[in-house]
Amino acid sequence: MSNDSSLLQTGNKPSLSRVPSDAKLKGDLNVTGTVQVDGRLEGNLVSTGPVVVTGTVIGDIHSPSVTSSGTVKGNIQSTGYVRLMKGSFARGDIYAPSVIVQEGASHNGRIQLVMSDPDKR
Numbered sequence: 001m002s003n004d005s006s007l008l009q010t011g012n013k014p015s016l017s018r019v020p021s022d023a024k025l026k027g028d029l030n031v032t033g034t035v036q037v038d039g040r041l042e043g044n045l046v047s048t049g050p051v052v053v054t055g056t057v058i059g060d061i062h063s064p065s066v067t068s069s070g071t072v073k074g075n076i077q078s079t080g081y082v083r084l085m086k087g088s089f090a091r092g093d094i095y096a097p098s099v100i101v102q103e104g105a106s107h108n109g110r111i112q113l114v115m116s117d118p119d120k121r
Helices: none
Strands: 016-019 025-026 029-033 034-037 041-043 045-047 052-053 056-058 061-068 070-075 076-084 089-090 093-097 096-099 106-108 111-113
Touching: 029 034, 034 045, 061 070, 093 096, 096 111
Parallel strands: 016 034, 025 041, 029 045, 034 052, 041 056, 045 061, 052 061, 056 070, 061 076, 070 089, 076 093, 076 096, 089 106, 093 111
Antiparallel strands: none
């Protein structure tokens, strides 16, 4: 496991935050901008930008968009889209205007297509 100072790394772009692959983070995470979870997050994740999961999230995710090639055990709520890539696993309900499940992805839960914000149409 990484030391505390490297649990949440800021990438080259100031709006990108990462949970590194060798990190295990327990607790809720609120992020401004994009976040990529390569390691393990045990807690809810709220982001103002896109979320990319290549590791594991055990908790709910709230984000404008979610792309996962990893594991999510919790509900996903998005104002844009949720994309489950080949090899990913999601257990929980998904609420989004658009949901894409690629062949080879696995989902156990409900999918509810919800309208996007009417003010943005």
